[in-house]
Amino acid sequence: MIKAVQKYLLLFLILIAAQLLAFDNIEFSGYINPYVYILFVLLLPFEIPRALLLLLAFALGLIIDLFLGTPGVHSSATVLMAFMRPVILVVFAPQDGYQKGTNPRIACYGLEWFVKYAATLVIIHHFTLFYLEVLSLDHFINTLLRILASAAFTLLILVLSQFLVFRK
Amino acid sequence: MRKLLRFLIQNHFIILFLLLESFSLFLLFSTNPYQKFAFYRFSHGIINHISTRISNLEDYLFLYRENKELLEENTKLYNQLASSYSGTTAKTADRLIQGSTDKYLYVSARIINNTVNNQYNYITINKGSRDLIEPEMAVICNDGIVGYTKAVSMNFTIVLPALNLDFIVSGKIKKNGYYGPVSWNGLNANIMTLVDIPHHVALNRGDTIITSGYGGIFPEGYLIGTVQDFRLKGGNYFEIDLTLSPDFRKLENVQVIRYHAKQELDSLQNSIRDD
Numbered sequence: 001m002i003k004a005v006q007k008y009l010l011l012f013l014i015l016i017a018a019q020l021l022a023f024d025n026i027e028f029s030g031y032i033n034p035y036v037y038i039l040f041v042l043l044l045p046f047e048i049p050r051a052l053l054l055l056l057a058f059a060l061g062l063i064i065d066l067f068l069g070t071p072g073v074h075s076s077a078t079v080l081m082a083f084m085r086p087v088i089l090v091v092f093a094p095q096d097g098y099q100k101g102t103n104p105r106i107a108c109y110g111l112e113w114f115v116k117y118a119a120t121l122v123i124i125h126h127f128t129l130f131y132l133e134v135l136s137l138d139h140f141i142n143t144l145l146r147i148l149a150s151a152a153f154t155l156l157i158l159v160l161s162q163f164l165v166f167r168k
Numbered sequence: 169m170r171k172l173l174r175f176l177i178q179n180h181f182i183i184l185f186l187l188l189e190s191f192s193l194f195l196l197f198s199t200n201p202y203q204k205f206a207f208y209r210f211s212h213g214i215i216n217h218i219s220t221r222i223s224n225l226e227d228y229l230f231l232y233r234e235n236k237e238l239l240e241e242n243t244k245l246y247n248q249l250a251s252s253y254s255g256t257t258a259k260t261a262d263r264l265i266q267g268s269t270d271k272y273l274y275v276s277a278r279i280i281n282n283t284v285n286n287q288y289n290y291i292t293i294n295k296g297s298r299d300l301i302e303p304e305m306a307v308i309c310n311d312g313i314v315g316y317t318k319a320v321s322m323n324f325t326i327v328l329p330a331l332n333l334d335f336i337v338s339g340k341i342k343k344n345g346y347y348g349p350v351s352w353n354g355l356n357a358n359i360m361t362l363v364d365i366p367h368h369v370a371l372n373r374g375d376t377i378i379t380s381g382y383g384g385i386f387p388e389g390y391l392i393g394t395v396q397d398f399r400l401k402g403g404n405y406f407e408i409d410l411t412l413s414p415d416f417r418k419l420e421n422v423q424v425i426r427y428h429a430k431q432e433l434d435s436l437q438n439s440i441r442d443d
Contacts, residue, residue, distance in 0.1 A: 021218075024283070033285045050181045058188045065195075069290070072196030076189055083185045132196060133287055134354065142355055 008044070012060065015040050020067050023157075031146050034154040035074075037064055038125050039161065041082050042118055043105065046098050050086060057082030070133065077129035081121050088120050106162040118158050119151070126151045220280050220294065239276045239421050242310075246274040246423065272387060273426040275299050277325070284331055284416045287354045291315065291327040293422060301325050304385055306425040312391035312413035313337065313379060314422050325424070330392075331357055331416055339392045339410075340380040344369065347380040350392055350410065357416055360393055362408040369406065371398050377410050384433055387425060 019037040041057050061075030068074065089104070092113060102108040104117065130147045131137075176183065277299075281292035295301055297320045307314040307327050315329035328335055333354050339362050340347035348364035362377060375395040381388030393410035401407040427433075 024285075051184050054181070054184050054188055058192070061192070068286070069288075070286075071199050072192045072194070076192035076196065079185065079188045079192060083181075083189075086181075139353075139355060 004045075008040075011043065012040055012056075016060070016063055016067075019064060024068070031149045032153045033146070033150050034157055035126065035129065035150070036154055036157050036161070038078060038081060038122065038154075039158050041078065041085065042121060042158070043103065045103055046089070053082050053085065054079060073129060073132045076132060077125045080128050081125040084124050085121060088117060092117050092120075106159070111159070114162065115155070115159065119155055122151050122154050122158070123147070126154065235421070243274050243276045243423065247272075271428060273300065273428070275301060275424040275426060277301075277422055277424055279419055279422060280324075282329075282416070282419060284357045287333050289329055289331045289416075290318075291329050291419070291422075293325050293327060293424070294323070295424065296321050296323045296325050298322050300426055301424050302426070304430075305427070306386045306390075307422050308390055308425065309414050309419055309422045311415070312393065313386060314414060314416075314419065316385045317424060327422075329416065330360060330412060336383075337386055337392065338380040338382040339377045341365070341369070341371070342376040342378050347382065350377070358412050359396065360410045360412050362410055363401070363405060365406040365408060367400055367404050367406060371395060371406065371408065373397070377408075384430065384437070387427065 015037045019035065023034050023036050037060060040060055041053070044053060044056065057078045058075055061078030064074040064078075065071055089098070094109065094113065099108075104114070106114045126147045130143050130150070134143055275295055277293040277295040279291055280294050281290075283289045283291075291307075291314070293307075301317055301320050303317055303320055305317045307316055307329075313330060315327045315332070315335060317325050318328040319326045330337070331352055333352065336349050336351045338347055339350035346365050346369050348362050350360050350362045352360050365371070373395055377392045377395065379386040379388060379390045379392060391413045393412045396409045396411045398406050398408040
């Protein structure tokens, strides 16, 4: 138990550092801004108390906001995403349910399941985030393109990270 | 009471969600641009330390010393440029008031943090009030304008760059002198928009747009960009897309322009507004 807490705390810190030091500096043609820190919310165990899930997501979003100088933007998007997570898990549940002792990862439930699960939540998160950032519908289509391109790139990194970094 | 308690426990997930979400949205909507900026400055005090170190390492890799020598040389030349001196009479007046003969002072600085992919981007540079930098000074690079200084601490300055929705500068068409506000619409890191140019003005793709000197921050004559595309808006005025001259993605060194008589100019202009 203690070990698991340590593991997730480490993941929390690594993802924040990766987001701020590496992924925030990535930019292709102004359309793609990957936000990979949300991997933390995706990887939390199935059995996590739902209140704790919300609080962790809020803390994560708020820290990112603090560093990017965007009060409220990332925290609202991340909290909404965490709120939707239990529903999405039910929607994409395998026929015999989720097994005890497993995690929401490719290693346990396969690539197809993970992509469906992650893509839905990434899109919910990015959609909220990008529209809250511009706070207008002026460039609706343009923002939509930025959301789709960024979400695709974020998803790609999340899937790759499952093979390269978080194999266990 | 017990019913209420049970209700709260049963619905704690939704209630907590609503609480956290409304708190976040409250943060988002209740902060004005200045507070957002203060938020940014606070957090960047922490990051600047790390950024400086990373930046120092990069310098080592990219021949810091040679770069610095060139930069200082450049500053020296800028300060000697004829346009940095006022005319002879003004010179005496300047000397009496400021104890200096120069109209402008250029301070070279290096960028230690820069974003281009947000709607409200900011740049942090490694010079501050210790190097005579104050808020609202123009910042340029060799290719053209970069932005203006916004907040200054002893060793660092945060620059509000052209790529920020709050940025605005008065630009004019070099060949005929028509001027209007230039701003960024947040869509593309290379494109700025110039508006309020009357429809009878002859325009060509590739025309040069420079700063007009109005507004008090930017001196006249610095390059903003070139005309890429233009269209009539509402029938009477052109909306012009400019290709921004500097590439903000690879900015490294900038010059901050200190205009010695700025305070005098500002207080004179404000004295009329107050009446």
